[in-house]
Amino acid sequence: MGSSSALGAPSRKARRAAAWSSCRRSSASTRTSARSPTASPPTAISPSRRRSSIAANAISRLTTGRRDSRAGAGWPRRSADIAAAVEAAKAGGKVGVVGYCLGGTLAWLAAAKVGGLAAAVGYYGSGVPTLGELKPRAPVMLHFGELDAHIPLDGVRGFAAAHPDTPVFTYPTGGHAFNRYGNAAYGAPSATLARQRTMAFFASKLG
Numbered sequence: 001m002g003s004s005s006a007l008g009a010p011s012r013k014a015r016r017a018a019a020w021s022s023c024r025r026s027s028a029s030t031r032t033s034a035r036s037p038t039a040s041p042p043t044a045i046s047p048s049r050r051r052s053s054i055a056a057n058a059i060s061r062l063t064t065g066r067r068d069s070r071a072g073a074g075w076p077r078r079s080a081d082i083a084a085a086v087e088a089a090k091a092g093g094k095v096g097v098v099g100y101c102l103g104g105t106l107a108w109l110a111a112a113k114v115g116g117l118a119a120a121v122g123y124y125g126s127g128v129p130t131l132g133e134l135k136p137r138a139p140v141m142l143h144f145g146e147l148d149a150h151i152p153l154d155g156v157r158g159f160a161a162a163h164p165d166t167p168v169f170t171y172p173t174g175g176h177a178f179n180r181y182g183n184a185a186y187g188a189p190s191a192t193l194a195r196q197r198t199m200a201f202f203a204s205k206l207g
Contacts, residue, residue, distance in 0.1 A: 001160035002169040078106060079113055086116045094118035094206040098198065100179060104128060104142070111136040119205035121198050123179055124148055129155035132162045141167045141201045143194045145174025145187070169197060 082097070089095045096119035099107035104125025111120035112134035120136070122128060123143045129151065144156045153170065160168035171178065174190035181191070 001157055002167060075109055075113070079109070082106070082110050083114050083116070086114060090116055096120060096202050096206050098202075099123065099125065101125065101177065102127075105131070108134065108136070108140060108142070111138045111140045113137075119202055121201060123194065124151060124176055126151045129159040132159045136166065139201075139205050141198065142169070143174075143179075143198075144168070144170050145176060145178045145190060146170050146172050147175040150176050167197075167201075169194065 086095050086097075095117055097107050097110055097117060098121040099105070100123045102125070104122035105127035106125070107120045107122035108125060108128045108131060111117060112131075115137070117138040119139050119141075121141045121143070124145060125142075128142060144151055144153075146153055156168065156170060160166070171187070171190035171194065174187050174194075175185060177183065177185035178187035178190040179194060180186050
């Protein structure tokens with residue numbers, strides 16, 4: 001394992017609902033990604049922009065569950081959607097996926113269960129350590145924050161030990177959603193280093 005050592009509302013119930021809705025929109029997203037030296041954060045890149053856009057939009061609609069722990073339970077439906085997005089994007093070349101939060105778990109699941117992928121990257125997917133029995137069919141890179149209160153570091157380390165061929169990086173100053181630019185959770189040092197690693201990984205796997 002590698003290491004880099006509110007909306008106003010008249011009631012508490014309304015405030016909590018608004019906060020959860022905002023969190024789900026901003027953090028539970030998955031997009032297709034390919035080689036790009038300038039995109040921040042990584043988004044759909046392909047010689048065929050239209051096909052990649054279709055794929056990105058299809059995958060971004062997958063993350064509708066409320067918890068990472070539900071990713072496995074909802075996998076059959078999400079699997080079909082991801083497979084369709086990959087099929088749409090591959091006309092432009094090799095296809096990679098990158099996911100954040102729930103999307104990070106889906107990226108790991110996709111690498112193990114969806115054909116046609118050339119690479120996958122997952123950021124702080126809390127379901128990943130509980131899915132260590134899966135064997136990826138495509139190369140995978142994973143990122144976790146060591147200060148993430150939602151993902152026990154011991155679980156990440158155990159997962160990494162069980163998958164020595166999968167690069168798993170942890171970031172000492174990173175919390176959950178450290179790559180969520182424009183949000184209080186954003187951690188520039190962790191996000192910058194993770195993005196450099198992600199883009200180098202995609203460049204090597206996608207060409």
